[in-house]
Amino acid sequence: MTDQASYASAIEASAEMRLMRQQNLPFVAEVVGRAFCGATMVEIEEVSILRIIGLVRSELVERGYELPQDPEKYLTDWIKPSSGEGWFTTRLDDFNERMIILKPAGRRVISFVEMLGVSTSSLSESALSSLGGFVTESAARISGSSDDYIAMLERQKRDIDDRISATRDRGVQEADEGEKKDMAARLSSEISAMVNGFAQIPGEIRAMAQENEEFIQSSDAPLVERFSEILDRRQGYRQSAQYKTLEALHEIHVSAAEKDRFQSAIEVLVEACREHLSKEDVRRARTLFPALTRIATKVIEEHASLSRRFEEIFRDPDFAKRHAEARALKGARDAMIALRDHGGLGRRDPRLAELGLRVPVFPMPGNLVNDLRFSKPALLAPVVYETAPFPDFEDFEGSMDMTLGQVGKGQFLEKGAIISRIEEVRKHIPEPTLCDVIAAYPPSYGTEELAAYLWVAGSETPSRYRPGSLFDAVIQAGDREVVIRCPNPVFPASGTPGEGLEDFLAFTRFSSMNELLENIPWGGPRAHFSTTSEAGDLVDAE
């Protein structure tokens, strides 16, 4: 409400005025008028409004409007304009569909547009009558005197009795054209006012729920006090005019007789006043009650479900934990704002690099070494192979040679090459062990090659492990010697990779793969220890 002295500031602050100044007002008004009516008077699916935008755009372009953008672009602008006021907000419904909601200011603009050209002088009589009833009743209530209030009700009763008796004597006086015109204007105006007010209720309920949730999460008060406060707020809302409207509509919705009576009355009124109503008014009048009652029921259900949700929050045994988590998140968001405003952050501020959350790094990431599968029979006699010396890159004459060496190594350790070597050995030994394969194909790339065999055994080709089955490989790397105690899987012709791994692990004195891994000298030429004397430490028995 505005007093005369502040008209200017009211206009400056008015979202409605900013919306009405928009260049595409005829376009958006037409879209809103078609989209937000009947069952979709409160919200509409994104896909439906996009279809309406496309349709309206085509019609207006035919009439000479220039509307070059896609419907998606217009919708985005009306939700989040680069400057000025937005018409819509959004939410995801229960099926994760994006719903478009008309903002209250947008609805008031459309209501104003709907009433353009309608003479409101005829409404003054009905308005005067409503005002008279309202002020008389309010004055009687405010006086606090029961006698005054009863006297007012008696007067109303006498008035109704007089009208009943007059109707009995003379019958109902038929409405003339002038009265029908007034009825049509009032119908149109009341529908507009009703829809305007009603459409804001779901948003208010959701806002209240959000506010309550903020309260629950941010308050330090004891649980019982927080719960009482929420109950008080809910009770307060149930006493409000909005909730009473919803309840009244819900009652109509659930009573078939009530619904029929209302709908029949509207039909009679619309038929009688048809020539004074626009096509749009007729449609709005006919769909009003079915749509309102249906939406009211939905909103009441939503309200009830929000209430249940709060009760569940309090009853949840994990409430304290969740409360702590929600508060921590809120604290982090507040700190993020403080950092934005006072941290003096530059675009490449080095402080940002390690400021964030700490996330776990797995002890067994999915790389080659950790895909190792441990093996079975203990072949404790050392198997010694000469291997190619570790390449000394300084001796390489050029980078081409280096690349060639790396490509050759890559090919040699590639999955297909490893499997073909295993298959080749299987032609001579039906179920070769890794030890047999290495005997046939001495390793050229030391520990990496052994690891590649184990990776293939663990994930790519049938293999079987037996508890305690290990062998020692002595790797000659140039002038250095490395002993590797290595799992020794069998490679049968059929089966799955890594069979029996669990039993193999259980056989060791280690309680985890990680611990076992740490005790196998995968570190390459840096590690060195003698062979057989340590075998008993690694396995419990054989």
Add this chain to the structure above:
Amino acid sequence: MASFADLNPIVEGLLSKGGISALRSPDLFDKVLSEDRRIRDWLDALGMELVVEKVNGYAIARNRRPEDLEAQAEDLGVGRIDPVVSRRPLKHWQSVVLVQLKTALDREKRGEGREEWTLEEDLVDQTKVYFPPEQLEDEAGVVKQVRQILEAFASANVAPLVMKRTQVGKTFWRGTPWLDLAVTADDIRDYQRRMLAVVMESFEARGEEVPEQIQHAMDALAA
């Protein structure tokens, strides 16, 4: 020594694949529930604990809190127990994105079990709020950066923190159960503490007094 051999697939799932999902491996998840005690014993020795989210059907292993480890070491009479899982620090903007998604997961848990997927545009808008205004002058750059962060999280091979889906040409994002379980309230408070420390340093560097509100938040964290 007690055998844990039959737990191997569970151990592999917990430590190598980031967790066990009832959706992907229902039998394995059932086994986690039935072998709960033994798995906890096994993880205990590694300084870790089992966390099971029965509603979403997800189980992970995570480090026990330092104070719990200290207490455990004292009970056992050993010097100290270090968890085998290390943690790596994320960058600030990565964490800002995760806080948004973790907040959505938190709302989801307090909802009626409905998954809350956030539209990419909305998530970008929520994240932009935390960028200083001068950085937002290059808005396209900021949007690109946020999208890159999301894509990188979602494409992790092991335990991705974020997942995405597209519907009617729109992209939606949601935190994974791993994000929900692995990033705890303590982790978030640590992050908050580091941010506030930077803010306080900035005030001190400018020779200005630290606002009461920030000092109060820092004191509350210390308490």
